[in-house]
Amino acid sequence: RYAEKQIPSQPHWAFCYIMIHKVSRSFSLVIQQLPVELRDAVCIFYLVLRALDTVEDDTSVATEVKVPILMSFHRHVYDREWHFSCGTKDYKVLMDQFHHVSTAFLELGKHYKEAIEDITMRMGAGMAKFIYKEVETIDDYDEYCHYVAGLVGLGLSKLFFISGREDSVSDSLCNSMGLFLQKTNIIRDYLEDINEVPKCRMFWPRQIWNKYVNKLEDLKYEENSVKAVQCLNEMVTNALAHVEDCLTYMSTLRDPAIFRFCAIPQVMAIGTLAKCYNNIEVFKGVVKMRRGLTAKVIDQTRAMADVYGAFFDFSCILKSKACRFLIYQKSLFCPVIMCLFLK
Numbered sequence: 391r392y393a394e395k396q397i398p399s400q401p402h403w404a405f406c407y408i409m410i411h412k413v414s415r416s417f418s419l420v421i422q423q424l425p426v427e428l429r430d431a432v433c434i435f436y437l438v439l440r441a442l443d444t445v446e447d448d449t450s451v452a453t454e455v456k457v458p459i460l461m462s463f464h465r466h467v468y469d470r471e472w473h474f475s476c477g478t479k480d481y482k483v484l485m486d487q488f489h490h491v492s493t494a495f496l497e498l499g500k501h502y503k504e505a506i507e508d509i510t511m512r513m514g515a516g517m518a519k520f521i522y523k524e525v526e527t528i529d530d531y532d533e534y535c536h537y538v539a540g541l542v543g544l545g546l547s548k549l550f551f552i553s554g555r556e557d558s559v560s561d562s563l564c565n566s567m568g569l570f571l572q573k574t575n576i577i578r579d580y581l582e583d584i585n586e587v588p589k590c591r592m593f594w595p596r597q598i599w600n601k602y603v604n605k606l607e608d609l610k611y612e613e614n615s616v617k618a619v620q621c622l623n624e625m626v627t628n629a630l631a632h633v634e635d636c637l638t639y640m641s642t643l644r645d646p647a648i649f650r651f652c653a654i655p656q657v658m659a660i661g662t663l664a665k666c667y668n669n670i671e672v673f674k675g676v677v678k679m680r681r682g683l684t685a686k687v688i689d690q691t692r693a694m695a696d697v698y699g700a701f702f703d704f705s706c707i708l709k710s711k712a713c714r715f716l717i718y719q720k721s722l723f724c725p726v727i728m729c730l731f732l733k
């Protein structure tokens with residue numbers, strides 16, 4: 391629960407912290423625990439990108455309107471007068487009241503502002519590119535995920551560095567942290583994205599689903615359930631390729647609060663992948679980790695040993711699911727073996 395004394399007294403900061411709590415309980419919780427200066431920067435970074443994503447996601451906004459907004463979003467954050475109404479529910483409130491976010495943004499330190507501006511610019515341009523372009527190949531898939539999530543990894547690592555609490559980490563490791571989360575989101579959101587109105591959204595690469603069906607939407611039909619699950623398993627295996635980089639990235643972190651902030655979403659991601667693997671429910675509704683398991687992850691992810699332990703446990707679940715269905719996927723065994731040696 392949100393303790394009242396944690397709500398800042400200035401209205402724009404109060405708005406930002408209440409908003410982040412509404413749109414993402416899990417991020418709000420881990421952000422709260424960050425050291426103050428960094429916490430404010432990460433909170434604003436989140437809301438700026440969430441607003442940018444709300445523009446990207448709103449399929450009722452015409453392309454000619456959407457693309458210029460995505461391309462210039464990094465400049466709008468400096469303008470307290472600017473806003474663009476779109477999205478629904480809490481996201482609509484965020485867009486309508488965006489002046490609170492820009493007001494808070496302008497109060498951040500210069501280096502934080504520049505880092506946020508740079509990533510927002512690159513993400514907006516990447517999103518715009520994929521408004522016109524479909525995700526055909528696995529390279530396209532990695533490129534799209536780089537724009538919408540890998541860049542978040544780069545940006546967050548830059549903010550950690552600016553705060554003086556962490557060393558800088560290679561772009562490639564930072565990118566993998568984002569890709570692992572984003573690919574999990576894309577796998578889990580299959581049905582939500584394909585059913586989007588007025589226009590469906592498709593992020594699964596054709597190069598993968600093409601081997602199983604002629605159209606991506608065919609995966610949701612009962613008669614294709616065997617092919618659908620095989621395709622899903624290939625998508626999960628593709629995401630698991632980032633595990634090794636993610637473990638390396640997390641092992642470099644020194645600040646306990648930053649560590650928890652980074653590690654909790656990663657553990658939830660592998661937990662979600664373990665739940666999705668070989669699971670037809672992905673094509674019928676929302677697949678989420680059990681509430682109790684989520685609480686356990688939040689409570690028991692404190693140090694690298696906990697992360698190795700959790701990755702090991704979920705890898706065992708993945709391995710047994712893979713074996714049970716007589717699917718031999720070499721990459722699945724990689725995280726298992728790795729965790730065994732590192733633990």
Ligand code: PS7
Pocket residue numbers: 417432435436439440443447538539540542543544546547564567568571572575576579651652655
């Ligand atoms: C920790 C080195 C700035 C904390 C956190 C808002 C999920 C929303 O949700 O399908 O289905 O609508 O439209 C690396 C977070 C990557 C990004 C990206 C971890 C900002 C986030 C805006 C890097 C999160 C991965 C769009 C774009 O997909 O989503 C470390 C902070 C992280 C936001 C995710 C999501 C992209 C996204 P949904 P979509």
Ligand code: MN
Pocket residue numbers: 443444447
């Ligand atoms: Mn979204």
Ligand code: MN
Pocket residue numbers: 443446447
């Ligand atoms: Mn999006």
Ligand code: MN
Pocket residue numbers: 575576579
């Ligand atoms: Mn999604």
Ligand code: MN
Pocket residue numbers: 579582
């Ligand atoms: Mn979603």
Ligand code: MN
Pocket residue numbers: 447579582583
């Ligand atoms: Mn969505």
